[in-house]
Amino acid sequence: MEEIVSSARKLGVESIAAGFTRSHDRMVRFSNNSITVTNSWETESPTVYLMSGGKRAACKIEEQNPNELKRVIEGLVNTMKVTPAGDTVFELPQGPFKYQAIPGLYDKKLAEAETELVDAVETSINASKKEGASRVSGVVISHAWERYVLTSERAEGSDRGTEIEMTVRAFVTEDASGQGISLGTSLDQFDPEEAGRTAGRIARMAQNPEAGRPGRYKVVFGPTVLANLLNRVGDSASAYTVDLGLSFFRDMVKNKVASDALTMYDDSRLPNGPGSIAMDDEGYPTQQINLIENGRLETYLHTSYTAAKFKAKLTGSAKFEAGMAGMIPAARNLVLEGGDRTLEDLFDMAQDGLYITNNWYTRFQNYQTGDFSTICRDGIFEIKDGKLTRPVKGLRLSDNMIRILQSVKALSEERQWIRWWEVDIPTLTPYALVEGVGITTANK
């Protein structure tokens, strides 16, 4: 890394942020109560972000050939010479910095786990079947990583961590299914039995669903649904998406964007946080960032580029992303503060409404206005007189993100970590009661 930074400097580049990640990942996938495939990945990848006179370039080289890395950097430096100027001149964060270690990010047992993943699959399948599931599918993924960041501005640091994530989907019949999730940074926090039990229980409750009816409902969202929607909140709070015109929080900092009940932060320093890191990819120390406080949007997330453009403070949110911009601001651990209610309280407050346990395929008609829809998936239940009654199916949530955020009436005290195929950013979230949620169905 030192050689990369010094050689890029010699080529005339003003500022360089170099990163190196080594990861070891394992996955076991299963369906119909049987394992279908095991996966194992060993990857080393350097990343380089270059900046000169407001011009930027970036590369990710997943190829272990130092000459190729050198060639690519030389090519990028030449490209920068003919690249049109960017819109903002900025500096990378000036180091050196002291990084404080975050407890609970690395578990040696998890880093070496192999047969434990197969055991977890068996445990989850058995737990689901015990609840009444006939077919159980899912995935368990372990991730061990170490990273090193070095910048031309004397920021230098390294950290490492482990994660384990499991999704279990249980079926009693074809249209009666449920999902359970377990997520943690150590085997001690990991509970495949509970993930299997949750999936099986929801599937059992969802048997014999009837067609749901369109309308506006009071809806209790399970943590998986809320995490999916809050990921869009996290994306929209990135100054990058604001800058692209793809955020429903455009021009809304210090404005009310949600109900008073909603306080949310992105905490990259959370102990045991699945997305926690000590320094961002520009070498700036990470911190807890209050995104929404009692319904008011407090800030966007920033890199040094967006902070300069928006005249804002750094938030330690820089994340290297190969593709459009190289370095973008991104949330790492989204945390929604819990309320003081039980799940039963939320049903009682709703009186008549719906309880939605899962969703997928969230798509926007307009990213700026926040008009979107998403498909309700797995157990959906009617609430009558404050109690869960019959399961329903065939519903789509069709609404507006800001309207949903502003209609949150109450939150549960209980919270759960969520990440799965449809939720990229690890999210710690309670259950929520939201009023007036638009629900649509197929017309033919």
Add this chain to the structure above:
Amino acid sequence: MEELARFAVNHSLSLGAEYAEARVQRNLGNTYTLKNGSAEPVTVTRKLGLGTRVIVDGAMGFASTNNLNRDSIKIATESAVRTAKASKRLFGSPIRLSEEKMSDARWEAKMKIDFREIPPEQKFEVLFTIEKSLAQENVGVKLPSRILLFDEDLAEKSYVNSEGSRLYGFIPRLSLLFILTCEEPGKGTMQRIRHEAQSRGWEVIDYWNIEKIALNDAKMLGKMLREGVAPPKGEVDMILGSEVTGIICHESCGHPQEADRILGREAAQAGESYIKPGMLGQRIGSEHVTVIDDPTLPNSYGFYQYDDEGVKAHPRTLIKEGIITELLHNRETAAELQVSSNAASRSSAYDREPIIRMANTYMKPEDHSLEELVEGVGYGVYMKSFMEWNIDDRRYNQRYVGLESYLIENGEISTPIRNPVLEITTPGLYGSVDAVGKELEFSAATCGKGDPMQGAPVWTGGPPIRVRKIRLGGGMSEPA
């Protein structure tokens, strides 16, 4: 590359694997972006590594490494074999692969002009030309946000398996993506995402006529914003444009006919399917509906000649005249359902296992011009393009929200309408098609599936089609 792949296969066999395959794959990617007229970072990605898949005692394991020395390849193959063995106690029936003709071939998508030879400033010039065409004086509307992205990807792969297949493939792909936001005082904003992409060289730039495409999209947004009225309520007939027909074929024909979904392999992620193996031969649509998935279309974004299990590609007819005729298979699902693979197994990079994917999915054209389709509608809606869409995980209940859309009155296209919602079941939609146009057009897309996610380049396409007696969703529902 081939020597390393062969080394991995031989090592796996020596460890007791009954089947082994290995693929050394290199992907080179460069991205050039203009954001509101100023340059975003040029980004470069390089991926080179080896992925290997084995069957040991009937259990399947995959492993990859991007360290191509022999010790690392040994570690990867040992990992694939060891983890497969460890999982054997929870495997169901032993995995079998269908018997296929083995292939020894080199194939490529040709570049007349190699895009690697084009200097970066010329690539930016293309984007600046589009940017200039989007100036307010040209399009007559304010576009406060304009993202123009030019992406080039080059995949090179060497594949061998323990049954004697030996393949080398080379695919260059060029993409152009626009994201335009149009704003009109008092009318709000509208957004358009357009993706053009092909598997060919720099010569595609002249073919695309991208200035015109961008100009037309921008003018369309302005017209929709300024003149768009609420969509009609009640039952109407609809004309769906090529872009909408294409996404429909992809989402509610291609996906549900992927055999891995049907057998439950994707249940915890992309979901299952309303189609069961016994539904082959069953009617799902009118006699006008024929849907084809063809990887061999020249220059197509989803082009390939051999899949990533070494099976030669050919067109697949998924629905013929309304009847479900064929599923998309890899060798594993083909063996399970006792048919041959139809070469649908694809992997996006060295570190991803091959899974069943679509290539270029489209509805077969018939004989109507657009005018003839419209003439047959007394009162209805023409949904030419869309923005929001989704479908449930059994591929039964789908929604498309129109972007460029118009009323049809007395057989003529009339007033623009805003955001008409088509929310309908798969048989409800295919069963309502009463006429199909003759002009076949394609759109590019990146299809997401797999865990970890694999983005697969695809085309979606078709002609305009006419569907009868549709009740539009038309925005928010009233209180229950």
